[in-house]
Amino acid sequence: MTAHDGHDVLGDLMRASLDHCVKCTICETFCPVSNVTPLFPGPKYAGPQAERFRIDDEPSPDASLDYCSGCGICTQVCPQGVHIAEINTRARAQLKATQGVRLRDRILARPTLAGRLGTPVAPIANWSLGNRLLRLAAEKTLGIHHRAPMPRFAGRTFQRWARRHSAPAAAGRRVAFFHGCGTNYYEPRLGEMTVGLLEHNGLAVEVPKQDCCGLPLQSNGLFDDARGYVHRLAARLAPYAREGVDIVATSTSCSLMLKREALEILGMSDDPDLQVVSERVFDICEYLLAMRERGELKLDFQPLPETVTYHAPCQQQGHGIGKPALDLLALIPELRTIETGASCCGVAGTYGLKREKYDIAMKVGDGLFAEIAAAAPDRAVCDSETCRWQIEHATGVRAVHPVEVLHRASGLA
Amino acid sequence: MPTLQAELLVIGGGATGAGVAWDAALRGFDVVLVDRADLAEGTSGRFHGLLHSGGRYVVKDPVAAKECVAENAILRRVIPDCIEDTGGLFVTTPDDDPAYGDRFLAGCRACSLPAEEIDVAEALRREPRLNPGIRRAFLVPDASIDAWKTVWSLARGASAHGARILPYHRVIDLHREEDAVTGARVRNEHTGEELDIEAGFTINASGAWAAQIAHMAGIEGVGVIPGKGIMIAMNHRLVNTVINRCTMPADGDILVPIRTVSVIGTTDSRSADPDEIPVTQAEVDQMLDDGERLVPGFREARALRVWAGVRPLFQDEKAGAVADTRDVSRTHAVVDHRERDGVAGLLTMSGGKLTTLRLMAQDIVDAMCAQLGAERPCRTHAERPPGNEDGEPYSLGSRLRRREATLQDEQLICECELIGRSRLEQAMRRRGTTDLDDIRRSMRLGMGPCQGGFCIYRATGILHGVGRLDGAEASASLHGFLEERWKGVWPILYGDQLRQARLDDWIFQGLLDVEHLPDGELAA
Numbered sequence: 001m002t003a004h005d006g007h008d009v010l011g012d013l014m015r016a017s018l019d020h021c022v023k024c025t026i027c028e029t030f031c032p033v034s035n036v037t038p039l040f041p042g043p044k045y046a047g048p049q050a051e052r053f054r055i056d057d058e059p060s061p062d063a064s065l066d067y068c069s070g071c072g073i074c075t076q077v078c079p080q081g082v083h084i085a086e087i088n089t090r091a092r093a094q095l096k097a098t099q100g101v102r103l104r105d106r107i108l109a110r111p112t113l114a115g116r117l118g119t120p121v122a123p124i125a126n127w128s129l130g131n132r133l134l135r136l137a138a139e140k141t142l143g144i145h146h147r148a149p150m151p152r153f154a155g156r157t158f159q160r161w162a163r164r165h166s167a168p169a170a171a172g173r174r175v176a177f178f179h180g181c182g183t184n185y186y187e188p189r190l191g192e193m194t195v196g197l198l199e200h201n202g203l204a205v206e207v208p209k210q211d212c213c214g215l216p217l218q219s220n221g222l223f224d225d226a227r228g229y230v231h232r233l234a235a236r237l238a239p240y241a242r243e244g245v246d247i248v249a250t251s252t253s254c255s256l257m258l259k260r261e262a263l264e265i266l267g268m269s270d271d272p273d274l275q276v277v278s279e280r281v282f283d284i285c286e287y288l289l290a291m292r293e294r295g296e297l298k299l300d301f302q303p304l305p306e307t308v309t310y311h312a313p314c315q316q317q318g319h320g321i322g323k324p325a326l327d328l329l330a331l332i333p334e335l336r337t338i339e340t341g342a343s344c345c346g347v348a349g350t351y352g353l354k355r356e357k358y359d360i361a362m363k364v365g366d367g368l369f370a371e372i373a374a375a376a377p378d379r380a381v382c383d384s385e386t387c388r389w390q391i392e393h394a395t396g397v398r399a400v401h402p403v404e405v406l407h408r409a410s411g412l413a
Numbered sequence: 414m415p416t417l418q419a420e421l422l423v424i425g426g427g428a429t430g431a432g433v434a435w436d437a438a439l440r441g442f443d444v445v446l447v448d449r450a451d452l453a454e455g456t457s458g459r460f461h462g463l464l465h466s467g468g469r470y471v472v473k474d475p476v477a478a479k480e481c482v483a484e485n486a487i488l489r490r491v492i493p494d495c496i497e498d499t500g501g502l503f504v505t506t507p508d509d510d511p512a513y514g515d516r517f518l519a520g521c522r523a524c525s526l527p528a529e530e531i532d533v534a535e536a537l538r539r540e541p542r543l544n545p546g547i548r549r550a551f552l553v554p555d556a557s558i559d560a561w562k563t564v565w566s567l568a569r570g571a572s573a574h575g576a577r578i579l580p581y582h583r584v585i586d587l588h589r590e591e592d593a594v595t596g597a598r599v600r601n602e603h604t605g606e607e608l609d610i611e612a613g614f615t616i617n618a619s620g621a622w623a624a625q626i627a628h629m630a631g632i633e634g635v636g637v638i639p640g641k642g643i644m645i646a647m648n649h650r651l652v653n654t655v656i657n658r659c660t661m662p663a664d665g666d667i668l669v670p671i672r673t674v675s676v677i678g679t680t681d682s683r684s685a686d687p688d689e690i691p692v693t694q695a696e697v698d699q700m701l702d703d704g705e706r707l708v709p710g711f712r713e714a715r716a717l718r719v720w721a722g723v724r725p726l727f728q729d730e731k732a733g734a735v736a737d738t739r740d741v742s743r744t745h746a747v748v749d750h751r752e753r754d755g756v757a758g759l760l761t762m763s764g765g766k767l768t769t770l771r772l773m774a775q776d777i778v779d780a781m782c783a784q785l786g787a788e789r790p791c792r793t794h795a796e797r798p799p800g801n802e803d804g805e806p807y808s809l810g811s812r813l814r815r816r817e818a819t820l821q822d823e824q825l826i827c828e829c830e831l832i833g834r835s836r837l838e839q840a841m842r843r844r845g846t847t848d849l850d851d852i853r854r855s856m857r858l859g860m861g862p863c864q865g866g867f868c869i870y871r872a873t874g875i876l877h878g879v880g881r882l883d884g885a886e887a888s889a890s891l892h893g894f895l896e897e898r899w900k901g902v903w904p905i906l907y908g909d910q911l912r913q914a915r916l917d918d919w920i921f922q923g924l925l926d927v928e929h930l931p932d933g934e935l936a937a
Contacts, residue, residue, distance in 0.1 A: 012542065019648050019715035022913045023828060023863045038821040049828055052649045052673040052861070053813040056541075061814035080912070 008267035014087060015056075020080040021048035027074035027084055032344035033067060036363040040067035043074035047084035051091065059098035060091045068092065069348035069361070070219050071314035089218065089265050096221025104143040105220040108350040112212045115153070115185030122155030145358035149347065149393035151186040151385070158184045158191035162207035165195065171204035176240040178258070178281065180251035181212050182385035193407040194250055194284060200410055201291065201298055206245070208236050213254040214262065219349050223266055230262045231271060238273035241280035248287045250401060252383045253315035253349060255281050260318070283316070285383065285402055289324035292331070301409040303334040306378040308405065311340045311368060311391065313384035314348070325383060325402040332409040338375045342368035345382075347390035362394065369394045381405060415608050417577070419445040421781070422596055422612035424584055424626055426450075427457035428560060428767045430618035431567040432774035432793075437616075438574035439796055440778065440789040445610055446568070446576060447599050449583035451851050453564040456620050457767060458854060459722030461644050461678035462671030463655060464488065464496055464558040465768040468503055468528060468551070469662055470743060471520030472513075477743040477766075478524040484769045485554060491771075491797050493806040495563040499670050501555020501655035502536055503528075504547040506706050509660045514549045517659055521553070528553045540652050542708045555655035557671040559807070560767060561854050562800070570798030580851075582608070587615070587630040587759075594630050594750075594759040603847075614781055617761040620725035621687035627761055632754045636728035637763055639687040641721055642679035643696045645905060648715035648862050650809070651675045651708050658707070665703025672809065673830070673861065674717060677704045681724075690721040692904050715909040717862060718901035727764025745773045747780045757784065826875065827868035829861020837872060841879045847886060849876065849894040864898050864910075866917030870925060888930035895921060 027043040028034060034042035046065050054060050065088060074084035107114065118125040128134045135146035144150070158179055175198060183191040195205045214229030237247055237258075249255035258281045263269045282290070291297040312323045329337045345365040346352050352361025372380050372395045380399040382388050388399035407413060421437050423430045426448030434446045448454070467481030489496055505511050514530070521528035529552045536550035537543055568578045581602040588596045588611070596612040617626045621639040628635075650670045658666035669676045677700050684690055697719055704711035727746045745765030750756040760780055765773045775791045782789055797804070812831040823833040840855050849872060852858050858872060859865030869891060877887040906914055921927045 008541075016710075016714065019862075019909050020912075021862060022909075022916045023867050024916065041820055045825075045828070048862075049831070050813055052829070053810050053831070055650070055653050055809055058810075061810040062817050064817060064820055080909075 010269040011267040014083040017083045018048035018051050021082045030077045032364040037360045043084045047087045060095050069351040071348050072318045093221040093223045109216040109220040111181040118153040122153035126152045143355045145355045148353040149389040154188050158188035172202045174245045175203045176247045177207050178249040180254040196412045197407050213257040215257045234273035234277045237277045241276040247281045248284050250284050256318050285324040286321045301332045305334040307336040308379045308381045309338045309372050309375050309377045311382045313387045316383045340371045345387045345390045347386050417610045419612045422615045425618035426452040428770040431564040432770040434571035434576050435567040436774040436778045436793050438571040438576040439792045444576035447579045447582040451580045453561050456722050457560045461669045461676040462557045463669045464556040466553040466555045467526045468553040471524050480769045482526050492801045494801045495559050497557045497807045501553045503551040503657045503659040505549040505659045507546040566798040566800045593757040615759045621723045638726040639684040640724040640726045641684040641690045643721045644678040645700050645719045646674040646717045687723045716905040719904050747777045826871050827858050830857045849890050
């Protein structure tokens, strides 16, 4: 994909897509952020319009660009194929490269660092996260909003569990599990359920050693550091892909990073490991639904007489795979699933954690929160971890990954 | 008949005329400038935007090259706000002879043009979309220059020194008393009113129309050849450095990043009538092919519009007929009609180019001073006209930066060129015009990707409010603008711009039904 040394051809294509903009404004009518705050001028303005006033590798003069949450809805809804979110993310990185990235963003962008530090001291760390005075202090010093939905440390890691886990004897086809940082440090139980569900359906699950996918770094404009993480992660996963082993992932944003964003936004289309990995990564629900279509999924689900809402996160929608979770949940007898109509919960990874953006993020999520409150479900189902934390924070309803529901319905709980 | 008196009448409000008005006003002359249309509405506003380093002429026309070298440096100093320091590259494409590069470098040295050969890899790093097959690359101090801004800055500067600037005043006759020109009769093209201008001296700066003006004084055979060139503006900056092919000057060998677009130019063909310069499909195809040679994928990129301009090429009477207009010198000449025709009080500027506008003005005003026996030295090399006082050069991001300050309070009218409501209203009041096309030239209103599709109906409403226009007049102004835009769009209707045109068409025809707006007899 590279025409000559160091030339990012795919990146050029992203930028050149601004030529397709006909100003129709559909992206702005769908942008969850510009609809609730005047601080962000909207995706059409910040993207194809402002881009004509930018010079590659020179700082962009529009600081308002930083209020884009990076949800990617603009790219999804554009009828002309303008890669609006990608243009904005690249310009934001350029902005950060000159403005500098503040300490807070550097910390939020490295979930593995926080995870490694917090896990051994989980009780203290979690107490601190729940302590209002300490949180106010953190808001003042770091700029992390004192009410922001910070996840709680599990006190153990999923990797440790996986190393000790012994697979059932009669396992079939191999599959590699890319669990991401959220599962490793905050929700190891989700990882255990995923392994259980896949093994229940006859797969031999392998858990490669892995680190962060670099997405939080990318979102916070630290492109070079993000490339380093992608590069290392792709190297860990590539041997599986080369052997024809599929890679499944429970975090929709991290898997999107490997499938597409690192190629298009970070311009890593010349990384041979990433090339093979990106072709082999599947979202867990996408994968399970494909198994269902091939007749490989066990369908003897137990009835679950309860009500859940389902929210497809923005990054999940970025996969372009529809909403496979809905099809899977529909297989469970007596389960009542209410699909929510709102597009975004507002948090967008680390965006809604920041002091100056917390209120915007909460306002973005208003519609979703109201829908969930009105449905009064037993659980709110959602594929993305940060969205689940935001939903729980805003509604008080317990938010779970679709795997949790499927796992219970499979009689594995 | 109303009468105006002036020491100097300047005919033509392009770069040359505005330069002359600024130069003469600075020397203390009382100046009136007239143009049949808006300032920079002709040749000056229809060029590619290249401030020559001189590199283009070093081999073929060293006199013109040396003038460019000197003037490039002076203009950067005196009108920095009109110039973007893009730098320029001369590149040897796979179709060009690499040996020309040696002649080029030798020519640069002979003309004191600071040129430097750089590695092809370095050139590609600087401009990653350039044809990777280029074989040599030379860095020169080319730049891009905004002609409208330049002309208006000079005109405003002249006004500040007492000059009266009269756009839309067409010369219908030159006054002649025995063996001298003593002024002109002009007609206000908006009101139809006629006006006599009594002037001690007249400078004919009407470019490609110079022979027509001279003819009004009974002077025949002024040697100006109209040389037509077409240019295409592409939707965004495909390059950020001026790209020239390193060959003898030919067609389609310059790509200029100017403001938000890149302009590919140009052709050169003799035109019988400077007002008849149609764009042909073959010329468009040729430009796109030439663009492809410089930037692979050029044909897939979005073309915004195409236009033609007409150069006023000077023909030396002794040179006889010229077959190829490209062989005519790009330098300028002051035609002294007292020597040539025995008619005093009239000078004609012939030839020249935008890069040397200051020098041209200096030369012709010097010639006037000589004829008048006046000792008034030129000051334009050391004075900055309005808008350039702070010495800050223009940068592409300036409008985006300015917009950032008013993001939340002010309605954006032209989304493509980032024009807010208050600046638009200011411009309308300042210009006092009812013509949206005048506003376009002042602010680049409607010149972006949507070509007015989303801003012109907004601007029309605002003009209606600001400009004391009734509904019918506002509608007529809207019609006029749309027709003018359409002319430049239809020859390049393919791909993205075709989709845009369809959407614009739906807005204006389907939604607003502009064809049936009540604009009375003003409708075209």
